Amino acid sequence: MQLRSVVAILTMVGSVVAAPLAQDRAKPAAAVKLDPRVDRLKTEVASAVDGMSTFTQQMVDQIFSYGELGFQEQETHRYLVDILKKNGFAVEEGIAGIPTAFMATWGSGKPVLTLGSDIDGIPQSSQKPGVAYHDPLIEGAPGHGEGHNSGQALNITAAIAVKKIMEREKLPGTIRIWPGTAEELFGSKAYFVQAGFFKDVDVALFAHVSNELAVSWGDRDGTGVVSVEYSFRGETAHSAGAPWRGKSALDAVELMNIGWNYRREHLPLEHRSHYVITNGGDQPNVVPRNASVWYYFRQTTYPKIKELWSIGDDMAKAAALMTGTELLPSRVLGTAWPQHFNKTIAEVTWANIQQVGMPTWSDADQTLAKALQKELGSRETGLALTLPKALQGPVTDNRGGGSDDIGDISWNVPTVTLRYPANIPGLPGHNWANAIAMATPIAHKGTTAGAKVQAMTMLDLLMRPEVVAQAWDYFRTVQTKDQKYQPLLRAGDKPAIELNKGVMDRYRPEMRKYYYDPTRYKTYLEQLGIAYPTVKKN
């Protein structure tokens, strides 16, 4: 039974072909001149990506099995660097002072295209793929509860397919591939910019997991963020014998949080702020000498982020004053600008999305999706069957939401984020539920569809210099006309590369037993012996 269903999955994965490239394609984006050679090569590259579906699937499954948290993506880093080197890329490792970041380069001359996607996982989201209820591989361990295991597979597949065509057709151009290291901590991209990695770049193509195949331009909904840790220093004393001789740093942390939570009522509705206490003292009978609290301050524009941050600084100073403790210099652990995407590149990408279309989902895929939606009390809509009706333009009523440090890159070079349908709609995000589809045919097919779009867009950019020129015109005369990039990072801020080390040290030995071995198993589901889909019986 189990074996047979695995064979069925493999047959499906092998035969995945997204909607054929329509001859009578939708009206091309205004910027794009029709050129039969470009269209022919785009058709060719899409079928080449289809032919690489096993390669793509293995990368998706492999990185899923590593389940590494931000700044500790050592296995993922080594794995990706090996693949890129094997495929002719020169790789600079440990860039911008971040050991698990790299810049892989192939080709020469203009245009310079960079492809990025995040690689880190989510705490406590260990989960068996293909199982429609909470069933961790390892209780308490991290996992890919966002789906960041798929984006590099998408970009690398696209890049290798395009590279072959560039070699044969002698097309000039440079491809660079980089990881969004520690995206969940907003930990790397502002440092890449600061280190000059985007200075000579023409276009940045970013890819992020989604449940739709889509792209947008202009101001994106959601927020930018500064992630900052406040630490207080007091004095120890016997908590029972002489409490009046102590000064509690933990009291300062608690009073800061209370102050912030009162102030919250009077902050703009679109803001988001949240914290965790990273150090609450040693043991109850010793008045805590040191305590720390880690805040995310999120707002929709750069000036509003700065304003929110300065209120946070005031709260910390006031808490120190109230408790007679000392406020130590705060530490910035990450930053992200709000995102703004390029109109021209989005239009070109959208035209390619319309040609590729949604993947063909199987009954098994839909059964998994609906069972999970039911389990979570979400609407049982299953997987999306159609594309969004139109290219999405700028957000007009931004009510806040998540952030991504691709924002920093988007304010330095023309950038878009391609969202590809590798996950299930209606999930909470940053949760075990978001890991369930991410090593199944849903993620494999969604990633292949995204890789086709990415590869086709790369050919547009390589072969139509007018597109790149128009993208820069939008960037210079519209996007950055009134708002110029200024880093949220302060002088002297350093990447917080020690974050998550303790958690990974604790779980990695056990997680290692579950690493995917593609030399023995066709898929990770097969290695784990999971029948696809596994759903609750009612």
Ligand SMILES: [Zn+2]
């Ligand atoms: Zn993400």
